[in-house]
Amino acid sequence: MNFDFTEEQKSMMELGRDFAEKEILPTQEQDEKQHLFRKEIFKKMAELGFFGCIIPEKYGGNETGHLCAALLTEEIGRVSASWTLPFNMQMWGPAFTILHYGTEEQKEKYIPKLVSGELIGAFAITEPNSGSDVAGMGTTATETDDGFILNGQKMWISNAHVADVALVYAYTDKSKKHKGISCFLVELKNTPGIKTAPIETKLGLFCAPTGEIAFEDAKIPKNALLGQKGEGFKICMWQLNNTRLGCAARGVGIARGCHEVAIKYALERTQFGQPIAEFQMIQDQLATMYVEYEAARLLVLKAAYEKDQGNLNNTLSVSTAKYYASEAAVNASGIAMKIFGSYGYSSEYPVERFFRDAKSLQVVEGTSNIQKIIISRAILGK
Amino acid sequence: MGNNVLIFAEQIGGKFRSVAYEAVCQGKKMAQSLGGKAIAVTIGSGVEAIAKDLGQYGADKVVVVDNEKLKNFTVDAYGKALLEVVSKNDPAIVLLVASFQGKDLGGYVSAGLGAPLTADCTEWNWQDGGVQIKRPVYAGKAYVTVKFNTQPAVISLRPKVFPPDAPDASKTPEVEKFDLALTDDDFRSVVKEIVAKTTGKLDVTEADIIVSGGRGMKGPENFAILEELAALLGGAVGASRSAVDEGWRPHSDQIGQTGKVVSPKLYIACGISGAIQHLAGMRTSKCIVAINKDPEAPIFNIADYGIVGDLFKVVPALTAELKKVLG
Amino acid sequence: MNIVVCVKRVPDTETKIKIGPEGTKIDPTGVEFIISPFDEFAVEEAIRIKEKLGKGEITILSLGPSDAQTIMRKAYAMGADKGIHLNDPSECPDALAEAHALATALKEIPFDLVLFGKQAIDYDNGAVGVQVAKLLNIPIVTRIIKLDIADGKAVVERESDVGKEILEVKLPAAFTAEKGLNEPRYPKLMDIMKAKKKPLEEKPAQLGAPKISIVKMDYPPARPPGKIVGEGEEAVPALVNLLKNEAKVI
Numbered sequence: 001m002n003f004d005f006t007e008e009q010k011s012m013m014e015l016g017r018d019f020a021e022k023e024i025l026p027t028q029e030q031d032e033k034q035h036l037f038r039k040e041i042f043k044k045m046a047e048l049g050f051f052g053c054i055i056p057e058k059y060g061g062n063e064t065g066h067l068c069a070a071l072l073t074e075e076i077g078r079v080s081a082s083w084t085l086p087f088n089m090q091m092w093g094p095a096f097t098i099l100h101y102g103t104e105e106q107k108e109k110y111i112p113k114l115v116s117g118e119l120i121g122a123f124a125i126t127e128p129n130s131g132s133d134v135a136g137m138g139t140t141a142t143e144t145d146d147g148f149i150l151n152g153q154k155m156w157i158s159n160a161h162v163a164d165v166a167l168v169y170a171y172t173d174k175s176k177k178h179k180g181i182s183c184f185l186v187e188l189k190n191t192p193g194i195k196t197a198p199i200e201t202k203l204g205l206f207c208a209p210t211g212e213i214a215f216e217d218a219k220i221p222k223n224a225l226l227g228q229k230g231e232g233f234k235i236c237m238w239q240l241n242n243t244r245l246g247c248a249a250r251g252v253g254i255a256r257g258c259h260e261v262a263i264k265y266a267l268e269r270t271q272f273g274q275p276i277a278e279f280q281m282i283q284d285q286l287a288t289m290y291v292e293y294e295a296a297r298l299l300v301l302k303a304a305y306e307k308d309q310g311n312l313n314n315t316l317s318v319s320t321a322k323y324y325a326s327e328a329a330v331n332a333s334g335i336a337m338k339i340f341g342s343y344g345y346s347s348e349y350p351v352e353r354f355f356r357d358a359k360s361l362q363v364v365e366g367t368s369n370i371q372k373i374i375i376s377r378a379i380l381g382k
Numbered sequence: 383m384g385n386n387v388l389i390f391a392e393q394i395g396g397k398f399r400s401v402a403y404e405a406v407c408q409g410k411k412m413a414q415s416l417g418g419k420a421i422a423v424t425i426g427s428g429v430e431a432i433a434k435d436l437g438q439y440g441a442d443k444v445v446v447v448d449n450e451k452l453k454n455f456t457v458d459a460y461g462k463a464l465l466e467v468v469s470k471n472d473p474a475i476v477l478l479v480a481s482f483q484g485k486d487l488g489g490y491v492s493a494g495l496g497a498p499l500t501a502d503c504t505e506w507n508w509q510d511g512g513v514q515i516k517r518p519v520y521a522g523k524a525y526v527t528v529k530f531n532t533q534p535a536v537i538s539l540r541p542k543v544f545p546p547d548a549p550d551a552s553k554t555p556e557v558e559k560f561d562l563a564l565t566d567d568d569f570r571s572v573v574k575e576i577v578a579k580t581t582g583k584l585d586v587t588e589a590d591i592i593v594s595g596g597r598g599m600k601g602p603e604n605f606a607i608l609e610e611l612a613a614l615l616g617g618a619v620g621a622s623r624s625a626v627d628e629g630w631r632p633h634s635d636q637i638g639q640t641g642k643v644v645s646p647k648l649y650i651a652c653g654i655s656g657a658i659q660h661l662a663g664m665r666t667s668k669c670i671v672a673i674n675k676d677p678e679a680p681i682f683n684i685a686d687y688g689i690v691g692d693l694f695k696v697v698p699a700l701t702a703e704l705k706k707v708l709g
Numbered sequence: 710m711n712i713v714v715c716v717k718r719v720p721d722t723e724t725k726i727k728i729g730p731e732g733t734k735i736d737p738t739g740v741e742f743i744i745s746p747f748d749e750f751a752v753e754e755a756i757r758i759k760e761k762l763g764k765g766e767i768t769i770l771s772l773g774p775s776d777a778q779t780i781m782r783k784a785y786a787m788g789a790d791k792g793i794h795l796n797d798p799s800e801c802p803d804a805l806a807e808a809h810a811l812a813t814a815l816k817e818i819p820f821d822l823v824l825f826g827k828q829a830i831d832y833d834n835g836a837v838g839v840q841v842a843k844l845l846n847i848p849i850v851t852r853i854i855k856l857d858i859a860d861g862k863a864v865v866e867r868e869s870d871v872g873k874e875i876l877e878v879k880l881p882a883a884f885t886a887e888k889g890l891n892e893p894r895y896p897k898l899m900d901i902m903k904a905k906k907k908p909l910e911e912k913p914a915q916l917g918a919p920k921i922s923i924v925k926m927d928y929p930p931a932r933p934p935g936k937i938v939g940e941g942e943e944a945v946p947a948l949v950n951l952l953k954n955e956a957k958v959i
Binding site: 394454457461481482483485488493494519520521524525527531535571572573575577578585615634647665672683684685688689690691696699700 | 832872889919926952953
């Protein structure tokens with residue numbers, strides 16, 4: 001087992017780090033205050049190929065793989081958790097799912113433009129009344145002669161009000177229970193009957209747009225169906241097993257950002273005549289942060305590696321990584337706030353943003369409880 | 383091999399730059415250790431008249447290369463001149479200051495002579511029968527002590543680190559005119575145009591006092607308060623990389639590793655956090671004052687004096703107080 | 710249009726420096742190495758010239774220990790075509806010796822243009838470019854912020870003591886890059902992968918015996934600890950007093 005990074009991987013990590021520091025960091029303070037999704041950053045990420053790692057060259061990707069994508073996500077997440085969302089919204093979510101389940105026509109229509117950033121992507125599972133209980137969703141897609149009619153609501157959807165195309169999960173046949181859910185490629189901006197609205201009242205992830213979608217007799221064509229009718233739940237679980245990897249990498253990035261700034265601060269801040277890094281309690285805290293970051297990172301890299309080897313159904317590895325990295329990120333940001341003291345509480349330091357952003361990881365794309373259920377079922381052989 | 387020191391004494395527009403005096407003073411001291419002479423070289427057009435002034439700073443002899451074609455500095459022509467003078471004077475050391483011209487000439491002469499070059503010297507002493515140089519490396523994170531294994535050696539000094547001694551008007555050097563044959567071949571880089579700098583603006587590398595602004599200045603218009611303070615003190619206004627990257631100040635004002643390295647008597651850092659790259663450009667300043675509202679800013683670790691506070695209040699207050707005290 | 714760009718592997722400025730056990734050089738463990746930033750401007754400029762002319766070959770030349778090849782690959786990913794690594798495990802501190810090794814290698818490479826960064830951020834001599842040009846007997850203009858090539862000539866701009874200078878030089882010529890020449894591009898992921906396949910030739914470096922020796926390397930002398938004079942405007946009179954009577958700088 002080789003734990004060394006290849007030269008290419010190191011170059012990519014350097015690219016991710018430079019990009020985050022030179023393109024995201026300089027305007028981050030004001031962007032966060034204004035809740036700004038800065039289009040130029042998104043475009044530049046796309047131009048460099050960030051959203052093409054797991055996409056074949058045929059569709060505009062660069063085939064560098066899940067591991068590289070995870071490393072890039074970590075580097076970006078170290079500076080801004082918000083800016084890791086596009087990896088999921090463009091690539092791990094819509095593009096990769098269409099690649100796996102789409103017709104050639106659908107692949108050619110959407111994948112290159114998701115990779116290039118010409119289209120902004122999203123995926124819509126959650127509703128006001130259904131989160132963990134995915135099959136409890138209420139949105140319906142009634143089949144007609146020339147397509148489907150969507151009715152319902154989606155909520156807490158990243159990119160809802162900015163996305164061009166979204167994977168929308170809806171019931172085509174309620175009687176079949178979860179086997180009656182289907183997945184659709186819906187063009188949110190140019191389909192009548194679709195209204196979107198931003199959700200501004202979040203705790204964090206301010207530069208990542210979040211919103212809700214309302215479908216009122218929205219007509220979509222037959223070829224909007226992704227995969228087979230009734231395959232939607234399976235596609236959803238499959239999709240989540242990829243986007244969760246992106247979330248986990250985001251958590252690793254936050255955990256790293258936290259322990260790096262905490263170390264720097266502990267070496268500079270003096271109390272009682274010495275740097276606080278000399279005090280054992282601080283050392284205990286820093287060590288905890290480091291260990292949890294390193295462990296989370298290895299879990300993420302393992303899950304990514306497995307996918308690169310062709311094992312895309314590695315739900316145990318992915319959920320383990322997602323669960324652990326989320327907790328590591330939340331824990332790291334909490335510890336960092338303690339180390340920074342009042343400065344941690346201040347908006348002039350990055351720590352409180354890490355704290356707010358990290359918290360989302362425990363609830364998005366399957367709560368930590370859900371991840372543990374997935375894990376326990378796998379290990380109990382259920 | 384000789385025991386003389388040949389010193390490049392830089393002039394611009396018929397006047398010696400302060401670095402010329404710095405170089406001559408140090409050159410004299412080195413020559414004394416070697417038991418030889420301090421020979422200054424000045425190159426340009428219409429420079430004959432000023433040559434003897436170098437005697438006041440210790441030059442035993444001044445070689446003047448005066449030619450109309452040498453009015454503007456180009457490394458080929460000036461380098462050729464310097465090399466020819468060197469070949470006639472057989473020095474143990476060729477000494478320059480790492481000024482704009484010096485940086486080009488040092489390398490040129492070194493390659494022309496096959497003589498090793500050490501640049502940016504901040505300290506030297508006489509050790510084991512020779513000159514040893516100390517200079518910063520790795521953005522000032524370390525210093526190396528260097529000795530030369532062969533002669534001659536080419537040394538360039540960091541500007542403003544070796545203030546010249548008071549001139550001794552009684553000293554007059556031997557002045558020698560040196561005729562240099564110049565052809566077109568010596569001007570392979572042709573100066574097509576010079577857009578002169580705004581007159582009256584003191585370059586940061588020339589200034590004894592620098593008032594510098596960083597990200598904390600929040601905008602270009604706010605530099606006016608630094609300009610006022612600098613004007614009162616007869617200094618120049620510098621900027622950190624953040625301020626230059628924001629477009630608030632020109633790159634020529636940037637102090638730091640990728641900007642200019644300065645060593646003034648007094649450096650006042652306003653709203654500058656003190657990143658390593660910035661420190662690399664000013665850490666050899668004699669006195670450093672930091673004004674910053676963040677008490678944890680790294681600049682306070684290197685500053686001799688610091689005020690924690692809002693620079694927009696402190697700087698005007700400082701200007702007002704200085705007006706009172708200096709009259 | 711054949712362009713050679715000389716790049717040097719240097720420690721990242723952010724990295725903490727530790728002096729090695731021999732006391733004359735740094736301990737490379739844990740040090741992050743990068744292409745010297747000014748060299749990156751040179752690489753970027755070479756690529757822009759090639760793109761503008763629609764043709765040409767860019768060779769990266771680097772003198773240094775074996776991991777210089779890693780930073781050369783970044784230049785490849787940006788758009789260089791091939792490279793020559795002059796292997797020098799000794800990390801020679803003598804700029805002139807380095808210049809000799811580079812000049813010797815350059816004699817074997819057909820070039821119209823040689824580009825350098827204005828100085829390497831480890832030793833900050835800023836001399837190698839000029840030394841190499843002199844050894845090759847080609848014209849050089851240092852610290853350029855603009856470069857235009859047409860009809861076998863280069864027109865360059867730089868900021869000097871006298872103001873902005875515009876110079877014209879016939880090729881072949883050498884230039885050193887100053888900040889402001891361009892904004893180096895990020896390598897695309899695709900190009901990072903392709904970099905592996907570009908040819909990289911390794912040769913021993915012809916340095917000759919170094920004519921300078923490092924006697925020792927030290928950490929900077931500690932400045933005597935400074936003092937916070939006070940807070941806000943109230944502290945100003947005390948500061949002025951100290952500057953006048955203690956530091957005696959005003």
